[in-house]
Amino acid sequence: MSYETDGVGNNMGEFVTGRVGEIAFASVQHLSLVAQSLVIATVLGVGIAALVYRNATFSAVANGVTAIGLTIPAFALIGLMVAPLGFGVTPAVVVVVFYAVLPILRNAVVGLAGVDQAVVESARGIGMSRFRTFWRVELPIAWPVILSGVRISGQMVMGIAAVAAFVLGPGLGGLIFQGLSRMGGAGSIESIVTAVVGVIVLALVLDLALLAIGRLTTPKGIRV
Amino acid sequence: MSDTATARSEGDERTITGKAIRLEGVTKRYPGQQRPAVDGVTLEIPAGQVVMLVGPSGCGKTTTLKMINRLIEPTEGRIVLGEEDVTDIDGDDLRRRIGYVIQAGGLFPHMTVAQNIAIVPKMLGWDDARVKERTTELLDLVSLDPDTYRDRYPKELSGGQQQRVGVARALAADPPVLLMDEPFGAVDPITRQRLQDELIRIQHELRKTIVIVTHDFDEAVKLGDWIVVFREGAHIAQYDTPERILAEPADEFVESFIGSGAGLKQLGLQRVRDVDLAEAVTARPGDSAADALARAEAAGHGHVVVVDERDRPLSWPSRRALQRMTSIPEAADPKTPVVGSGATLNDALDEMLVSSAGAALVTGHRGAFVGVITVEVVMAAISAVRAAASDAMAGAPVGTNASDPAARGSDG
Amino acid sequence: MAEALASPTDLAPTRRAWRPLVVQVVAILAAAAALVIWLLTADLSPVERETLNARSLLQLIGQHLWLTVVGTVIVLAIAVPLGVLLTRGPMRRFAGGVLAVANFGQAAPAVGLIVLIAAAPFLPDGFWAAIIALVIYAALPVLGNTMVGIRGVDQRLVEAGRGMGMTAPAVLFRVELPLAVPVMLSGVRTALVLLVGTAALASFINGGGLGLLITTGVNLYELRVLVTGALLTALLALLIDWAGRVVEHVARPKGM
Numbered sequence: 001m002s003y004e005t006d007g008v009g010n011n012m013g014e015f016v017t018g019r020v021g022e023i024a025f026a027s028v029q030h031l032s033l034v035a036q037s038l039v040i041a042t043v044l045g046v047g048i049a050a051l052v053y054r055n056a057t058f059s060a061v062a063n064g065v066t067a068i069g070l071t072i073p074a075f076a077l078i079g080l081m082v083a084p085l086g087f088g089v090t091p092a093v094v095v096v097v098f099y100a101v102l103p104i105l106r107n108a109v110v111g112l113a114g115v116d117q118a119v120v121e122s123a124r125g126i127g128m129s130r131f132r133t134f135w136r137v138e139l140p141i142a143w144p145v146i147l148s149g150v151r152i153s154g155q156m157v158m159g160i161a162a163v164a165a166f167v168l169g170p171g172l173g174g175l176i177f178q179g180l181s182r183m184g185g186a187g188s189i190e191s192i193v194t195a196v197v198g199v200i201v202l203a204l205v206l207d208l209a210l211l212a213i214g215r216l217t218t219p220k221g222i223r224v
Numbered sequence: 225m226s227d228t229a230t231a232r233s234e235g236d237e238r239t240i241t242g243k244a245i246r247l248e249g250v251t252k253r254y255p256g257q258q259r260p261a262v263d264g265v266t267l268e269i270p271a272g273q274v275v276m277l278v279g280p281s282g283c284g285k286t287t288t289l290k291m292i293n294r295l296i297e298p299t300e301g302r303i304v305l306g307e308e309d310v311t312d313i314d315g316d317d318l319r320r321r322i323g324y325v326i327q328a329g330g331l332f333p334h335m336t337v338a339q340n341i342a343i344v345p346k347m348l349g350w351d352d353a354r355v356k357e358r359t360t361e362l363l364d365l366v367s368l369d370p371d372t373y374r375d376r377y378p379k380e381l382s383g384g385q386q387q388r389v390g391v392a393r394a395l396a397a398d399p400p401v402l403l404m405d406e407p408f409g410a411v412d413p414i415t416r417q418r419l420q421d422e423l424i425r426i427q428h429e430l431r432k433t434i435v436i437v438t439h440d441f442d443e444a445v446k447l448g449d450w451i452v453v454f455r456e457g458a459h460i461a462q463y464d465t466p467e468r469i470l471a472e473p474a475d476e477f478v479e480s481f482i483g484s485g486a487g488l489k490q491l492g493l494q495r496v497r498d499v500d501l502a503e504a505v506t507a508r509p510g511d512s513a514a515d516a517l518a519r520a521e522a523a524g525h526g527h528v529v530v531v532d533e534r535d536r537p538l539s540w541p542s543r544r545a546l547q548r549m550t551s552i553p554e555a556a557d558p559k560t561p562v563v564g565s566g567a568t569l570n571d572a573l574d575e576m577l578v579s580s581a582g583a584a585l586v587t588g589h590r591g592a593f594v595g596v597i598t599v600e601v602v603m604a605a606i607s608a609v610r611a612a613a614s615d616a617m618a619g620a621p622v623g624t625n626a627s628d629p630a631a632r633g634s635d636g
Numbered sequence: 637m638a639e640a641l642a643s644p645t646d647l648a649p650t651r652r653a654w655r656p657l658v659v660q661v662v663a664i665l666a667a668a669a670a671l672v673i674w675l676l677t678a679d680l681s682p683v684e685r686e687t688l689n690a691r692s693l694l695q696l697i698g699q700h701l702w703l704t705v706v707g708t709v710i711v712l713a714i715a716v717p718l719g720v721l722l723t724r725g726p727m728r729r730f731a732g733g734v735l736a737v738a739n740f741g742q743a744a745p746a747v748g749l750i751v752l753i754a755a756a757p758f759l760p761d762g763f764w765a766a767i768i769a770l771v772i773y774a775a776l777p778v779l780g781n782t783m784v785g786i787r788g789v790d791q792r793l794v795e796a797g798r799g800m801g802m803t804a805p806a807v808l809f810r811v812e813l814p815l816a817v818p819v820m821l822s823g824v825r826t827a828l829v830l831l832v833g834t835a836a837l838a839s840f841i842n843g844g845g846l847g848l849l850i851t852t853g854v855n856l857y858e859l860r861v862l863v864t865g866a867l868l869t870a871l872l873a874l875l876i877d878w879a880g881r882v883v884e885h886v887a888r889p890k891g892m
Contacts, residue, residue: 064656071877072870073833075747079850079866083859155743162745163837167854176748179755180840189755196748203743295799320801330796334814334889344800377891393800403799 015190023175023194030171031202033161034154037096042150044097045104050134053112066106074099074160082167092161092169099160100153107149111142140219147214154210158203162195172198240272242433243306243400245292250301252287261287262458264301268621269450271306271400272431276448278438280481284458289403289437293322305401320344323402323432328410329390331378337363337389338374344397362392365426384415388422395430404436408443417571420446424495424566441482445470445492446568452623453478463623466493491570491606496563496586499605501595504529504585509538513549520546528552529585535592537562537585562587565594569602576602657885660878668871675864684860687852693868699844700872703763703835704828707770711827715775716820719782720808731783738776746773746834754841766843770834774827781823785816814889821887825880832873846872 016023052058074095081091115138123133165173172195179191246269252262262284269275277285290296292303294315302311310318331340338359345355363370366388378386387407394402407423408416420443427434438444444451445466453461453469455477462474470493473479506529507516516528520543530538530552539557541549561579563572565588575584576599588594675688686692722731741749750769754761759768789812797807813820839847849865852858 067877068874071829071833071873073836073873075833075836075847075850076866076869076873079853079862080870082854083863158743159745159747163747166747166851173745173747176745176751180751183755189752192748192752192755196744196752199745199748200740200743293799295795316801316803318801319799322801324796324799326792326796326799328792330792330799332793332796332811332815334891336891343802347801347806379891 011187012190012193015187016194023198026170026172026174026195027198027202030158030161030173030199031206033092033096033164033169033171034157034202034206037093037100037157037161038150038154040097041100041104041153042146045101045149046108046139046146048101048105049108049112053109059109059113062105062109066102069098069102074163075166078164078167087168089170091167092164092171095164096157096161100157103152103156104146104149107152108142108146111145111149112138114145115141141222144214144218144222147210147218151207151210154206155203158199158206162199172202240431241398241400242272242431244271245269245401245433245435246302246304247288247292248302248304250288250291250298250303252284252291252296253299259457260299262291262298264625265458265460265623266625267452267460267463267623269433269435270621271433273449274427274434274436274447275450275452276436276438276444277452277454278441278444278481279452279454279458279461280456281439283454283456285437285452285454286405288454288458289405289435292401292435293319293324293403295319295324320347320397321399321401323394323396323399325387325390325394325402325404325407327406328383329378329386329388329393331386331389331393333378336375336377337368337381340378340389341393341396343393348397350397358396359392362395363389365395365429366392367422368392382415383411384419387411387419391423391426395432400433402432402434404434406437406439409438416443421564421566421571423447428566442492446570450621453481457625459625460623463621491573491602492568494569494605495565496567496569496572496597497565497588499569499597499601501586501597502583502601504593504596506531506535506593507552508532509552509554511552513546513551516552517543517546529593529596531593534590536590537587537593540581540585561585563597564588564591569605572597573599573602653885657878657881660874660881664871664874664878667867671864671867671871675860678860680860681858683856684858687849687858687861688864693864696844696846696848697868697872700832700835700846700869703766703770703838703843703845704832704876707767707774707831707835708824708828710767710771711774711778711831712824714771715778715827716782719779720786720813722779723783723786735776735780735783738779741772742776744773747837747840749773750834750837750843751840754843762842763838763844765841766835766838766845770831770838773834774830777823777826777830778820779823781819781826782816785819785823786812788819789815815892818884818888818892821880821884825877825884828876828880829873832876833869836869 048062052062077098078091078095081094085091085094119137119141120133123137128136161169161171162173162176165171165177175191175195175198179188179195182188182191247265247267250262250265251260253260265288267288277289279285287296291298294303294310297315298311302309304310305321338356341359341362342355345358350358359374360370363373368385368388373381373385373389378389381389390407408419411419424447436447448466450463451466451469452463455461462469462478469478470482473482504527505516505520505523505525508531520526520528527540527542528546529540532538537560539553539555540560559579561575561581561584563575563584563586565586572584576582583596583598585593586595586597680688718734721727722734746769749772750766753759753769754765759765793811793815794807797811798804802810835845836847836850838845839851846865846869849861849868853862853865
């Protein structure tokens with residue numbers, strides 16, 4: 001790319017070393033926003049899926065909501081959230097959680113509905129309660145599918161969290177908008193490149209972490 | 225179709241429309257593999273005959289088949305179709321001249337039956353009227369009503385019907401050669417048997433050169449004029465008539481491949497039309513029962529065959545049953561044992577055992593009654609086949625592997 | 637025919653399949669109508685009147701659609717042939733690498749990409765910078781689905797086509813591509829949704845579009861402008877998604 005001429009390369013190095021603390025802080029904030037949102041979204045997504053997956057109509061509604069939600073541009077929703085929630089961390093978290101829920105919900109409904117009914121019946125047959133069956137049998141079997149939803153969510157909301165910086169949300173997006181506001185000025189490109197590369201690296205780190213979590217939490221018998 | 229006994233391999237009165245195929249030292253080597261998938265096969269496939277390629281999975285039989293129409297390009301060797309060396313001509317042109325049928329028909333799901341059949345004729349530049357006429361003709365040939373099925377999509381057909389359309393599509397441009405790769409592998413046994421019978425009937429009419437790959441030895445015995453038994457690397461273990469392979473397997477490999485019950489398998493070799501049928505007293509619905517009974521007594525027959533206005537058998541009442549009737553009933557008895565004249569003795573014996581009648585009615589062209597086959601006739605046929613199979617066959621086509629020194633001596 | 641007859645299934649698009657599409661478009665139009673009525677009846681400030689009049693709104697919608705359309709055309713022109721190419725014989729070995737690069741393009745934050753291209757020397761800014769970023773961002777679904785769609789075609793059908801003497805291009809255009817259409821179209825719809833959403837970010841770099849209302853609304857803290865922009869962007873995205881679904885429905889090959 002054109003910015004990687006020697007001069008800019010040197011600037012790049014200077015920029016990163018000069019602001020390593022700021023960059024590290026923004027990265028941690030970014031990752032922490034995404035990770036916490038993913039945890040909330042997983043609980044919400046699986047919870048909603050657990051309520052709807054046994055009913056065809058509810059499942060269809062959930063799928064419809066998911067599809068519509070994923071169609072709405074993140075930037076539009078961020079703008080919309082400013083009206084009731086103002087600026088700062090709150091609208092950022094709300095928007096990131098909203099988008100993170102969608103793929104998890106979709107995959108959880110698919111995963112739970114895909115559990116072999118014979119397995120569920122045999123669990124009930126040996127006297128497991130409805131809740132216990134869900135917790136001990138259905139959820140573990142559906143877990144790999146749910147987890148792949150979590151990974152999709154993670155990749156998606158990494159970018160959305162960057163946009164959320166526009167309404168003063170935390171994270172690497174702030175560097176992008178700093179660069180934008182000083183467009184053409186010193187360190188503007190360096191700031192943007194740092195943020196873009198940072199987000200990509202964080203996305204990679206998160207995905208590897210989720211893969212590892214997947215290895216650890218997937219029952220051995222259904223690992224592929 | 226003729227109902228009289230006809231030799232099933234040669235001497236038929238119908239014109240042979242097929243062309244001979246000759247593979248000369250055909251080899252297929254894949255990069256990175258030590259042993260060739262097909263190792264120097266030399267094979268003559270006589271015009272107008274059905275040759276079955278059988279062998280265990282991975283033996284190279286399918287590769288051999290696909291090298292005939294050069295879907296797989298041979299590494300070495302020549303392919304001769306009729307008198308023409310087709311090894312180096314344009315592969316697409318060659319394939320337009322060779323019918324190709326795969327498992328489950330391989331119909332294009334986004335095209336109607338008629339569009340599927342029209343593909344090759346259109347590529348050959350036929351006009352619409354000719355294509356339409358040909359489509360109708362072909363659907364008739366494979367026993368599908370053209371008006372009902374022409375505009376259907378493949379998913380609106382049963383598996384057997386899809387396979388029929390697959391055969392019709394392959395025959396569309398009237399190619400001299402038909403290649404079939406496990407054509408009946410994906411249908412249930414009853415449908416498979418029906419499709420096999422249908423193919424025998426079609427071949428009886430058209431006399432194409434047909435090469436069929438199958439892993440089912442019984443199917444090979446039933447359909448083939450000749451059978452090639454392959455072992456790994458498409459080494460030809462035996463190339464002979466079904467009768468001879470059953471009676472004299474070349475080695476232990478062939479013997480184990482045939483499996484047990486070779487004697488019974490010979491029943492699959494002979495068709496009902498090849499044996500002597502007994503005559504029967506027939507009557508039509510509404511005839512006087514007493515009259516029919518009298519005719520049966522005069523002929524010394526125990527039963528009377530009731531046929532409809534097109535001579536198709538309806539029921540087969542005994543003399544005892546006739547005594548209780550005043551006139552012949554119109555109702556068809558579904559338990560009446562009926563076999564087509566193209567069926568094998570094996571099928572006929574099945575039908576007899578199921579109906580426990582000890583005999584079965586034989587139908588010929590358009591389901592018309594032609595005679596009765598009895599269990600005694602079947603038994604006599606088994607003994608005859610066994611005796612005949614041990615006679616040497618003259619004029620057998622050549623089938624060897626070039627690299628096989630033992631076989632090279634007989635190469636001629 | 638004694639074989640079990642497969643019942644002729646109704647191939648015509650059934651009413652049942654159309655119903656969600658009708659519901660979707662009715663809901664979008666109703667929401668749009670509500671928004672218009674709200675704007676017409678609201679007591680607007682002079683600043684708001686300047687941005688929220690019919691002429692400037694239509695102009696922004698037009699810019700937004702133009703960004704989306706140009707982006708889509710370029711994405712299709714690049715990703716479909718590339719996807720086809722990567723399923724052809726020897727090219728297949730590059731498929732993994734190209735997909736990885738495309739994946740990378742999508743992992744990059746859209747807002748960063750768009751701003752970066754505008755800021756980078758030697759690259760255009762404004763409209764064309766936005767287009768470059770949109771294309772990088774939206775190429776993956778079309779590319780991926782083209783490859784998946786073609787690879788998903790039953791290889792036996794390809795062989796049947798070749799076995800009948802169809803040339804390789806004939807097999808591609810008459811068998812593989814028609815059968816891959818449903819999967820490809822769903823990739824195109826995904827790309828459309830990404831494009832229309834990402835086009836909202838073009839306003840950061842003077843690329844125009846409805847995002848301008850959102851940035852203006854935030855910068856000036858004009859909530860009506862902000863909400864109008866956000867709602868119009870969302871409704872436009874839903875409408876484009878709807879149009880994509882209609883096309884998918886209509887273009888699905890008969891018999892499948």
